[in-house]
Amino acid sequence: MSLRQLAETDLGLILEDGSTGFGWPITITDPSGNTNTDELLGFSDDIAQIIDPDTGQAVSGRLASVAIRITRLTEVGLTLPRGIADSGSKPWVVEFNDINGNPYTFKVAQSNPDRALGLVTCLLELYA
Amino acid sequence: MIAELIDKQDNFEVVRDQIAAILATEVASQMALATTAGKDPDDWKLRIFSERSNPWEQLLNEQTDRSPIVNVWFDNSNFDPAASNISERQKTEGVFNIDCYGYGISSDEMGGGHNPGDKEAALEVHKALRLARNILMAAEYTYLGLRGVVWQRWPQSITVFQPQLDGRQMQQIVGARLAFRVVFNEFSPQVPAETLELVSVDVMRTEDGEIVVEADYDYTAP
Numbered sequence: 190m191s192l193r194q195l196a197e198t199d200l201g202l203i204l205e206d207g208s209t210g211f212g213w214p215i216t217i218t219d220p221s222g223n224t225n226t227d228e229l230l231g232f233s234d235d236i237a238q239i240i241d242p243d244t245g246q247a248v249s250g251r252l253a254s255v256a257i258r259i260t261r262l263t264e265v266g267l268t269l270p271r272g273i274a275d276s277g278s279k280p281w282v283v284e285f286n287d288i289n290g291n292p293y294t295f296k297v298a299q300s301n302p303d304r305a306l307g308l309v310t311c312l313l314e315l316y317a
Numbered sequence: 318m319i320a321e322l323i324d325k326q327d328n329f330e331v332v333r334d335q336i337a338a339i340l341a342t343e344v345a346s347q348m349a350l351a352t353t354a355g356k357d358p359d360d361w362k363l364r365i366f367s368e369r370s371n372p373w374e375q376l377l378n379e380q381t382d383r384s385p386i387v388n389v390w391f392d393n394s395n396f397d398p399a400a401s402n403i404s405e406r407q408k409t410e411g412v413f414n415i416d417c418y419g420y421g422i423s424s425d426e427m428g429g430g431h432n433p434g435d436k437e438a439a440l441e442v443h444k445a446l447r448l449a450r451n452i453l454m455a456a457e458y459t460y461l462g463l464r465g466v467v468w469q470r471w472p473q474s475i476t477v478f479q480p481q482l483d484g485r486q487m488q489q490i491v492g493a494r495l496a497f498r499v500v501f502n503e504f505s506p507q508v509p510a511e512t513l514e515l516v517s518v519d520v521m522r523t524e525d526g527e528i529v530v531e532a533d534y535d536y537t538a539p
Contacts, residue, residue, distance in 0.1 A: 235487075242492030243478035244416045246388065248373045253487040277430040280423065296423050296431070298485055312485045314434050317424040 197307045204258050205230040215255055218282040225265035231257035233285045253313040270311050271300040319506050328466050328501050329391055329411050335461050337367040337389040343452040363387050363445055376420045385445035386418040407503045415495040417445035422488050434489035442491045449495055468500040
């Protein structure tokens with residue numbers, strides 16, 4: 190096994206260990222309404238951040254993202270998520286709970302796949 | 318030494334507060350008019366603040382009120398010596414920034430598709446700009462309700478800032494600025510006048526010597 194393949198295998202151990210690691214259950218729905226067919230674990234982030242909309246005065250904001258192993262996406266029947274700009278289409282929807290069990294729903298605003306390592310990071314927007 | 322306590326607001330403060338008061342009053346009035354017209358008054362709602370620089374916590378996603386936020390703040394002023402006098406009055410041209418913040422989140426469209434949050438935020442901030450400019454430039458506020466102080470008001474420019482792409486946020490916020498120029502008078506403390514001499518005038522009719530006008534003047538130093 191090459192070092193690169195070993196890194197991809199390790200990625201699975203790092204991202205998808207839900208018992209002793211940081212793996213966290215995530216539900217993804219594609220624009221056609223297909224949801225992951227099996228449990229999907231990955232990293233999820235939801236943190237507060239200060240933003241400046243260029244007025245020079247700060248606004249409290251939140252930054253949310255998920256990181257998922259690409260091979261696992263294929264295994265659960267999904268393709269690579271991406272941001273959908275067309276308002277006539279449904280977006281990719283990502284759902285996960287925070288650490289206290291509160292559910293949140295997001296849409297994928299931007300997808301940053303790392304095809305060398307097999308990792309996709311999705312930047313999320315709140316979705317109501 | 319200046320003999321009196323300077324216990325007043327300068328007119329740039331008065332004008333700033335007046336702009337915020339006009340916006341707050343008229344927004345409430347517009348909401349009432351919208352209700353009367355059978356429309357949703359929340360579409361006319363703006364939350365007006367003055368000289369605030371704390372982070373806008375109210376734009377976090379937990380909030381239920383998504384109406385735009387408007388912050389009125391004094392930016393700068395220039396004095397025009399040609400139209401002033403050196404002792405009492407300074408003609409001032411001030412710029413007051415009316416910053417608007419629109420908030421949007423993406424939402425599902427029942428009939429298909431979705432409403433993108435970035436567009437939602439942009440439309441919200443455009444609405445805030447539209448209301449603010451229309452209110453302040455209405456004929457009722459030609460002198461901002463401060464005739465004698467305000468010479469002229471004018472919307473100098475509108476700038477809508479590009480949303481940041483770095484560190485993309487989960488909620489969309491677009492900022493915009495209406496730079497509002499107001500020309501007004503500033504006044505400064507004066508030397509208390511001292512009576513130097515009393516001037517008395519009698520105007521008499523030549524024919525019969527009848528006094529038709531009699532007046533006393535306290536002649537004071539200029």
